Amino acid sequence: MAMLETHDLTAFYGDFQALFGITFALEQGETVAIIGANGAGKSTFLKAVAGLLPRPAAAVRFDGRDIGALPAYEIVKLGIALVPEGRRLFSSLSVEENLLVGAYGRRTGGPWDLAAVYRLFPVLRERHHAPSTSLSGGQQQMVAIGRSLMSNPRVLLCDELSLGLAPIVIRDIYAALADIKQRGTAVVLVEQDLVHAMAVADRAYCFQEGRVSLAGRPQDLSRDAIHAAYFGL
Amino acid sequence: MRVGSSSTKTKGDGTRKRFAVARETRASTITLMLAVPGILVLFALPAFASRLLLQELFYVFTMLSLAQLWNLLAGSAGLISVGQQAFVGMGAYALFAFTVVAGLDAVPSIVLSGAVAGLVAIPVALIVFRLRGAYFAIGTWVVAEVCRLVLAQVKQLGGGTGTSLPPDIASSIVGLDFVRNLFAVRGPAARDIMVYWLALLLALGTFALVYRLLRSRHGLALSALGDSEAAAESTGVDVFRTKFLIYVLTAVATGMVGALIFLQKARISPDGAFSLIDWTAYVIFIVVIGGIGSMEGPIIGVAIFYLLQYYLAALGSWYLMLLGGLAIVLMLFAPSGVWGVISQSLDISLFPVRRRLIAMSGSMPDRESNP
Amino acid sequence: MLGWIDTLLQGILLGGLYSLYATGLSVIFGIMRLVNLAHGDLIVLGAFLILAATSAGVPLVVACVVVVPLMFAVGYALQSVLLNRALGRNILPPLLITFGLSIIVQNGLLETFSADTRRLDVGHLQSASLPIGGGIAIGVMPLIGLLAAVAVILLLNALFYRTALGRAFRATSDDVEIAQLMGINNRSIYALTMGISLAVCALAAFFLGTRANFDPSIGPARLLYAFEAVIIGGLGSLWGTLAGGIVVGLAQTIGAHIDPEWQILSGHVAFLIVLVIRPRGLFPRAVD
Numbered sequence: 001m002a003m004l005e006t007h008d009l010t011a012f013y014g015d016f017q018a019l020f021g022i023t024f025a026l027e028q029g030e031t032v033a034i035i036g037a038n039g040a041g042k043s044t045f046l047k048a049v050a051g052l053l054p055r056p057a058a059a060v061r062f063d064g065r066d067i068g069a070l071p072a073y074e075i076v077k078l079g080i081a082l083v084p085e086g087r088r089l090f091s092s093l094s095v096e097e098n099l100l101v102g103a104y105g106r107r108t109g110g111p112w113d114l115a116a117v118y119r120l121f122p123v124l125r126e127r128h129h130a131p132s133t134s135l136s137g138g139q140q141q142m143v144a145i146g147r148s149l150m151s152n153p154r155v156l157l158c159d160e161l162s163l164g165l166a167p168i169v170i171r172d173i174y175a176a177l178a179d180i181k182q183r184g185t186a187v188v189l190v191e192q193d194l195v196h197a198m199a200v201a202d203r204a205y206c207f208q209e210g211r212v213s214l215a216g217r218p219q220d221l222s223r224d225a226i227h228a229a230y231f232g233l
Numbered sequence: 234m235r236v237g238s239s240s241t242k243t244k245g246d247g248t249r250k251r252f253a254v255a256r257e258t259r260a261s262t263i264t265l266m267l268a269v270p271g272i273l274v275l276f277a278l279p280a281f282a283s284r285l286l287l288q289e290l291f292y293v294f295t296m297l298s299l300a301q302l303w304n305l306l307a308g309s310a311g312l313i314s315v316g317q318q319a320f321v322g323m324g325a326y327a328l329f330a331f332t333v334v335a336g337l338d339a340v341p342s343i344v345l346s347g348a349v350a351g352l353v354a355i356p357v358a359l360i361v362f363r364l365r366g367a368y369f370a371i372g373t374w375v376v377a378e379v380c381r382l383v384l385a386q387v388k389q390l391g392g393g394t395g396t397s398l399p400p401d402i403a404s405s406i407v408g409l410d411f412v413r414n415l416f417a418v419r420g421p422a423a424r425d426i427m428v429y430w431l432a433l434l435l436a437l438g439t440f441a442l443v444y445r446l447l448r449s450r451h452g453l454a455l456s457a458l459g460d461s462e463a464a465a466e467s468t469g470v471d472v473f474r475t476k477f478l479i480y481v482l483t484a485v486a487t488g489m490v491g492a493l494i495f496l497q498k499a500r501i502s503p504d505g506a507f508s509l510i511d512w513t514a515y516v517i518f519i520v521v522i523g524g525i526g527s528m529e530g531p532i533i534g535v536a537i538f539y540l541l542q543y544y545l546a547a548l549g550s551w552y553l554m555l556l557g558g559l560a561i562v563l564m565l566f567a568p569s570g571v572w573g574v575i576s577q578s579l580d581i582s583l584f585p586v587r588r589r590l591i592a593m594s595g596s597m598p599d600r601e602s603n604p
Numbered sequence: 605m606l607g608w609i610d611t612l613l614q615g616i617l618l619g620g621l622y623s624l625y626a627t628g629l630s631v632i633f634g635i636m637r638l639v640n641l642a643h644g645d646l647i648v649l650g651a652f653l654i655l656a657a658t659s660a661g662v663p664l665v666v667a668c669v670v671v672v673p674l675m676f677a678v679g680y681a682l683q684s685v686l687l688n689r690a691l692g693r694n695i696l697p698p699l700l701i702t703f704g705l706s707i708i709v710q711n712g713l714l715e716t717f718s719a720d721t722r723r724l725d726v727g728h729l730q731s732a733s734l735p736i737g738g739g740i741a742i743g744v745m746p747l748i749g750l751l752a753a754v755a756v757i758l759l760l761n762a763l764f765y766r767t768a769l770g771r772a773f774r775a776t777s778d779d780v781e782i783a784q785l786m787g788i789n790n791r792s793i794y795a796l797t798m799g800i801s802l803a804v805c806a807l808a809a810f811f812l813g814t815r816a817n818f819d820p821s822i823g824p825a826r827l828l829y830a831f832e833a834v835i836i837g838g839l840g841s842l843w844g845t846l847a848g849g850i851v852v853g854l855a856q857t858i859g860a861h862i863d864p865e866w867q868i869l870s871g872h873v874a875f876l877i878v879l880v881i882r883p884r885g886l887f888p889r890a891v892d
Contacts (some may be wrong), residue, residue, distance in 0.1 A: 052781060052784070071784070074790045075782045076786065086780055088779055090774065090775045091778050092777070092840075092889075101771045101772065101786050102786055103768075104768060104771070105787015106787070134789075151787065185884050276867070312697060313695065360879055364879070366639075367699050368835065369694050372879070373878070374828065375828055375831075382868060387832065422839070509824070514707065517703070521700060525696070550713070550714050553707050554707065554712060556704075557703075557704035557706070558708060559704075560703065560869075561686065561700075561701050563700075564701050565690065568696075
């Protein structure tokens with residue numbers, strides 16, 4: 001039994017079905033990448049796991065317990081934190097306030113607090129009083145990650161971390177990710193940047209039009225298989 | 234079925250599939266067939282109905298008109314106004330000004346009063362459109378209060394206590410002699426018949442106005458507005474102009490209804506002409522209970538409201554509390570009103586304003602396709 | 605000249621009262637984007653609750669101390685039971701629910717207390733005044749009202765900007781979906797917000813009832829003054845709301861100075877003028 005698993009997870013936006021029965025598993029401390037084209041349902045999957053979308057009660061299990069019926073603000077208290085796509089920082093809060101509000105649903109017992117986040121991203125300490133909107137894209141991504149870490153998650157769901165960022169910044173973000181991994185946090189990475197994602201992942205899933213089209217360890221998946229699964233050819 | 238417009242789309246196998254936009258439904262055609270004789274009966278009613286019935290129907294027709302207009306604003310254009318009483322009052326006061334002060338006949342004065350209300354609506358719109366959503370709603374209320382307070386200063390029209398319509402004006406409406414002779418009735422009864430016909434005409438006119446607007450490209454623009462203003466604008470809908478046009482037109486019609494209402498009452502006061510309860514609270518209640526956003530809704534709503542009013546108005550404050558409570562319950566459990574519940578379960582539409590895309594049967598060979 | 609100075613001072617003091625009316629509205633605008641059409645009527649309800657307590661022999665100050673948390677509870681319940689069910693993008697349901705509520709409160713008060721005008725009695729403080737020279741005197745109660753308005757804003761700003769709960773409020777206002785990812789239950793936040801709003805209304809009710817006669821029908825006018833103060837001041841800023849209240853107060857007293865019948869009209873006209881020349885208000889903070 002995995003730490004986090006989904007069984008036949010479906011999700012809808014109104015009448016539109018975005019996920020058609022996703023079966024997924026994440027072990028303690030693992031890093032799993034989810035790749036796929038735009039609109040494949042990767043972000044939808046993370047939102048459904050995090051509780052932002054309605055889902056069947058038994059479709060998501062954490063530590064063997066059905067959590068599908070729980071609202072998002074309860075899920076984070078269990079130890080599943082989502083770093084949302086597009087950063088979505090709180091615009092009227094400063095950098096430090098954004099980080100502190102991440103601790104609102106904090107789980108006790110864990111390595112992450114304000115000092116630890118500042119050690120991970122030193123540039124944030126320098127700008128801790130700045131309005132969050134005045135930061136660069138990369139720095140905002142750091143705040144978003146730090147904010148989610150403040151709840152001491154056991155699972156960190158990361159939605160398109162590298163979107164819109166320069167390669168050198170992406171490198172820094174992934175370096176920080178390695179640090180997070182090293183402390184035992186399990187990570188689910190939704191990425192369009194195949195190279196970085198596959199380089200750090202223990203296992204990968206490929207989504208295509210709301211379904212899992214391929215799964216396995218990166219070293220076991222051939223380029224051709226990935227291309228086929230990605231584009232559905 | 235009548236076809237609005239058609240276009241063709243090429244299928245992969247080289248044949249063309251024709252699509253068309255249709256609006257009429259079977260239910261709507263039946264309604265049209267029943268409506269025409271029904272309207273004729275309503276026109277002929279004075280020949281055999283009591284004065285009391287005519288007066289009650291006058292109230293029904295005028296409230297129905299106000300409801301259709303508020304529904305157009307709020308249900309279709311997303312402009313939720315809590316200040317339409319401003320235009321009811323302006324139209325009413327304009328009527329008194331035209332007839333008492335300027336000596337014009339009552340019937341043309343009604344039309345002119347509508348124009349006055351429309352003219353007032355132009356600067357009002359420019360100001361209140363700076364507010365959005367619920368803030369816009371209260372903004373319109375403030376405007377109505379300004380109108381009330383300003384008119385209360387006009388001594389020639391009675392100031393704060395108001396004034397009555399002199400009997401010679403009330404009895405000299407054009408066409409009154411015709412009515413008196415046709416039905417062999419005296420002055421006041423003839424007046425009742427006259428205003429009844431005017432109310433019926435206004436109600437039909439309001440229906441026609443709303444119907445035409447919703448079926449026009451403005452109506453299509455309105456539906457787009459209702460879903461998303463930003464998206465509508467990106468497809469070329471001039472959001473501001475559409476809203477402005479609807480707001481001013483609605484004000485004109487509302488002004489005319491207000492003028493007629495107070496012509497019939499023959500007495501005006503600032504508190505009465507600009508009453509929030511009479512011209513907004515009751516109107517909103519009618520639209521909401523009937524079904525906002527549909528043309529059928531206000532008809533059902535005014536019928537239900539009339540019955541409630543008839544049987545329960547004597548309860549005074551308790552009646553008003555009941556209406557307030559009903560509005561709350563409706564919003565929580567049946568936000569699309571009685572008609573909403575009916576039309577959703579039966580999927581019918583009596584006043585076809587929605588456009589449906591239908592595929593026409595039979596494909597035509599595409600002469601231009603390459604093998 | 606002295607007449608004008610007196611007019612200005614009276615306007616500022618009146619602005620303090622209007623700011624008290626408006627602060628509760630400003631808070632729910634800012635956090636929930638909700639317009640409570642029953643706001644004014646709920647202030648009047650507060651005044652009648654205080655009156656009922658004093659009629660039962662409770663001293664006025666004690667009555668206030670009891671009614672403030674009582675109204676907090678009413679607001680919390682109102683949001684939890686009714687208004688939280690109407691959340692969503694459509695603005696019509698909350699608007700109509702609060703409209704229905706306004707009618708219910710007004711008529712309920714009418715049935716319970718009749719249409720007679722009432723007053724809350726503060727004894728000798730009623731007409732006490734502080735002379736400040738030149739023959740001008742400031743009423744003690746209005747001055748206390750202004751000070752109370754400032755104190756409430758200081759208190760609320762401390763809550764919003766110095767506490768974890770305050771951060772949660774502001775995060776919810778910025779992005780309610782992501783706030784939930786932080787473990788913030790938005791329904792609780794909204795209920796607390798409505799509770800705070802009505803608690804401030806209860807305080808405003810005390811000053812309303814001691815300053816002038818009140819009856820069940822005066823609610824809607826208070827809502828309009830409060831609304832105008834918030835819009836003039838600018839959305840998202842409580843100090844802006846105080847400034848807005850003072851602008852409305854000044855407009856009214858200046859208008860009344862010219863012609864007593866123009867008092868209320870002047871306030872409305874000032875609002876419309878500000879709307880034309882500075883549509884976002886004098887001190888806007890929020891990006892709405």
